[in-house]
Amino acid sequence: MTRQTSRTRLPAQARREGREESRPPELGPGDVDVSLTVDGTARTVRVEPRVSLLDALRERMGVTGPKKGCDQGACGACTVMVDGRRVLGCLTLAVTCEGREVTTVEGLADGDRLHPVQEAFIANDAFQCGYCTPGQVVSAVALLEEGHTGDDAEIAEWMSGNICRCAAYPNIRAAIRQVRDTHEGRAADTVGTVGAAGAAETAGPGAASDAAAAHAGGFAAAPGPDSVGPADQADPARHQGGPSDRPGPSGADGSDRPRPEGGR
Numbered sequence: 001m002t003r004q005t006s007r008t009r010l011p012a013q014a015r016r017e018g019r020e021e022s023r024p025p026e027l028g029p030g031d032v033d034v035s036l037t038v039d040g041t042a043r044t045v046r047v048e049p050r051v052s053l054l055d056a057l058r059e060r061m062g063v064t065g066p067k068k069g070c071d072q073g074a075c076g077a078c079t080v081m082v083d084g085r086r087v088l089g090c091l092t093l094a095v096t097c098e099g100r101e102v103t104t105v106e107g108l109a110d111g112d113r114l115h116p117v118q119e120a121f122i123a124n125d126a127f128q129c130g131y132c133t134p135g136q137v138v139s140a141v142a143l144l145e146e147g148h149t150g151d152d153a154e155i156a157e158w159m160s161g162n163i164c165r166c167a168a169y170p171n172i173r174a175a176i177r178q179v180r181d182t183h184e185g186r187a188a189d190t191v192g193t194v195g196a197a198g199a200a201e202t203a204g205p206g207a208a209s210d211a212a213a214a215h216a217g218g219f220a221a222a223p224g225p226d227s228v229g230p231a232d233q234a235d236p237a238r239h240q241g242g243p244s245d246r247p248g249p250s251g252a253d254g255s256d257r258p259r260p261e262g263g264r
């Protein structure tokens with residue numbers, strides 16, 4: 001079969017007007033170079049076009065903060081931000097991140113100083129096993145920036161794409177409320193404004209660094225959803241499992257279901 005040319009694929013109107021359609025170059029099927037910024041560092045990774053952002057980060061770039069839970073957009077463990085908007089790494093193709101800025105949980109801290117949301121998670125004991133925590137933290141940072149923190153119901157709604165199998169939801173919400181009330185919900189403007197002593201006072205001496213170290217792959221090794229493409233697709237409104245996709249919190253943390261004791 002003859003390969004389709006750009007001319008044969010021109011939309012009818014463009015063809016009638018005799019002008020070339022502007023379209024991005026085709027990628028693949030072989031490996032392609034993708035240049036992007038990850039946690040402030042310019043990176044280039046060579047991947048097949050089918051490789052997810054999550055796999056590119058974890059398997060090709062050694063950025064293991066974002067976790068793989070379900071690999072199908074259901075749990076939120078892989079949540080990262082692309083150009084400041086939360087997306088699901090497992091449903092985002094790495095090639096769509098060309099020229100984009102990716103922020104993982106590993107990029108939230110300012111050196112040794114944790115992000116206020118990280119501090120608040122520690123202070124409020126907002127995790128148990130910690131596996132969901134990198135996604136929860138990134139999602140919470142974006143949530144605070146989006147301003148969806150009016151009350152617990154709104155927080156639960158807009159965090160509904162991040163599942164916690166340990167049911168730490170009350171503590172996660174408490175952490176988010178703490179940052180909201182302390183920093184008026186502008187998490188992105190508050191990086192580093194909460195000193196380590198803040199968490200230490202609550203969680204005990206050295207708690208921040210200890211907890212960070214204890215959560216390798218969580219806060220320390222890592223510091224949050226959407227899907228396929230970051231440009232116009234990496235929109236929190238398209239966050240798989242997020243509030244815009246669902247009429248309300250649903251899935252394992254669904255408030256539309258009977259709530260387990262200690263759950264949401």
Ligand code: FES
Nearest residue numbers: 069070071076090
């Ligand atoms: S790994 Fe579960 S949503 Fe991506």
Ligand code: FES
Nearest residue numbers: 128130164165166
């Ligand atoms: S802390 Fe264990 S899954 Fe959330």
